Amino acid sequence: MNKRIRPTPQLLLVAVLLALCIVLPFALLACDTQPPEDTDPSDSSFDTPEESTSDVFSESYTDTEPEDTQDSETESEPTETEPVETEPVETEPVPDNIIHGFEVDLEMEKALGFDFEIRDEQMMAHGNVWLRTEPSTQKGDASKVEILYSKTEIRRIGYSEKWSRVVYKGRVCYVSSSYLVEYAPQNDKTDIYYEGKGKNKDIVIVIDAGHQLFAMNDTEPNGPGSDEMKVKVTSGTVGVATGIWEYQLNLDVALLLRDLLLDEGYSVVMIRETNNVTISNVERAEIANRYRAAAFVRIHANSSANANTKGALTICQTPNNPYNADIYKECRGLSKNVIDEFCRATGFENDGVWENDTMTGINWCRVPTTIVEMGYMSNASEDKAMATEEFRNNAAKGIFAGVVKYVQANHVFG
Numbered sequence: 001m002n003k004r005i006r007p008t009p010q011l012l013l014v015a016v017l018l019a020l021c022i023v024l025p026f027a028l029l030a031c032d033t034q035p036p037e038d039t040d041p042s043d044s045s046f047d048t049p050e051e052s053t054s055d056v057f058s059e060s061y062t063d064t065e066p067e068d069t070q071d072s073e074t075e076s077e078p079t080e081t082e083p084v085e086t087e088p089v090e091t092e093p094v095p096d097n098i099i100h101g102f103e104v105d106l107e108m109e110k111a112l113g114f115d116f117e118i119r120d121e122q123m124m125a126h127g128n129v130w131l132r133t134e135p136s137t138q139k140g141d142a143s144k145v146e147i148l149y150s151k152t153e154i155r156r157i158g159y160s161e162k163w164s165r166v167v168y169k170g171r172v173c174y175v176s177s178s179y180l181v182e183y184a185p186q187n188d189k190t191d192i193y194y195e196g197k198g199k200n201k202d203i204v205i206v207i208d209a210g211h212q213l214f215a216m217n218d219t220e221p222n223g224p225g226s227d228e229m230k231v232k233v234t235s236g237t238v239g240v241a242t243g244i245w246e247y248q249l250n251l252d253v254a255l256l257l258r259d260l261l262l263d264e265g266y267s268v269v270m271i272r273e274t275n276n277v278t279i280s281n282v283e284r285a286e287i288a289n290r291y292r293a294a295a296f297v298r299i300h301a302n303s304s305a306n307a308n309t310k311g312a313l314t315i316c317q318t319p320n321n322p323y324n325a326d327i328y329k330e331c332r333g334l335s336k337n338v339i340d341e342f343c344r345a346t347g348f349e350n351d352g353v354w355e356n357d358t359m360t361g362i363n364w365c366r367v368p369t370t371i372v373e374m375g376y377m378s379n380a381s382e383d384k385a386m387a388t389e390e391f392r393n394n395a396a397k398g399i400f401a402g403v404v405k406y407v408q409a410n411h412v413f414g
């Protein structure tokens with residue numbers, strides 16, 4: 001017991017000395033810095049030079065502490081050595097317009113009708129979109145900052161349904177909220193096979209819901225052996241009135257079509273059943289070829305610079321297509337059946353079959369193929385119509401009827 005008690009006083013002494021060594025300098029420093037907080041008039045001689053240095057700081061550090069300068073000048077910084085180190089932060093609340101350290105023009109936002117929810121999250125762009133100086137397109141080119149390219153990551157510090165407040169290269173900008181998604185790796189399943197039953201089991205229908213969440217901006221040949229390269233896949237268009245993405249609309253209709261075909265015993269292959277996939281137009285065509293599809297139906301919606309353009313159409317190759325003119329008749333037949341039945345079911349204007357040799361996904365096909373352009377998402381009334389459940393059911397029924405009509409007349413049963 002003795003042994004344990006004896007060292008205590010010595011240890012205590014050492015400890016006290018040590019503590020003094022550590023604490024004393026700080027205490028002295030504190031004495032130096034604190035009194036000037038209640039600055040008396042005699043100190044005012046210091047204010048003038050301090051003011052000018054503070055101004056220099058405030059200019060170069062506007063991003064971090066713009067509002068602090070006026071008050072902190074009088075309060076702190078008696079020492080010339082470390083003027084920035086003293087803590088104005090503790091004594092003053094962060095001004096409302098500093099969000100996560102970034103200065104935000106709240107008055108401008110308010111004037112445009114926005115009261116953003118404060119966020120701090122990493123987002124990603126899908127589709128290329130303009131970053132703007134304000135949450136509005138009313139100034140046109142004057143508010144454009146830079147293009148935010150598809151798949152670019154970006155920090156969001158404010159959210160509203162229409163616009164997001166983001167930080168890009170250290171600058172506060174605004175971007176349409178519909179172009180931002182949470183980042184997720186693109187590894188969802190593609191090429192999903194459903195076996196049919198009964199007499200239609202041998203007929204395989206391949207359904208391609210056009211586009212996907214993220215564009216694939218690298219290129220692939222426009223046709224087998226072609227030197228002409230085209231972007232692998234885009235994220236498609238977006239509804240001018242609804243903000244719905246084409247890839248989502250296409251998928252919704254594709255899933256309904258799948259169910260109608262399965263109900264009738266057809267075998268079905270879905271190119272995709274989610275949006276977060278990575279599959280190029282060539283790869284899509286090759287899936288249809290591999291399954292020897294009786295019909296390859298590619299579901300899309302259209303877009304035009306002219307907001308009045310409307311109507312539905314289907315697309316196939318021309319009779320002179322350099323890659324697959326030999327199946328022109330089949331593709332044309334399928335396209336004709338599908339557009340007629342689609343328009344009958346939906347009431348959309350029938351713009352007929354368009355022939356075009358620039359479509360990678362058609363040029364690579366060795367099976368009867370059609371692209372259905374259901375309507376124009378750039379046309380407000382068609383966009384709104386296509387957003388309804390009624391339209392989607394009718395669209396699926398119409399495409400189904402056209403496909404069935406074609407395959408029943410043309411498929412060679414063996």
Ligand SMILES: [Zn+2]
Pocket residue numbers: 210211236237246300301302
């Ligand atoms: Zn499309």
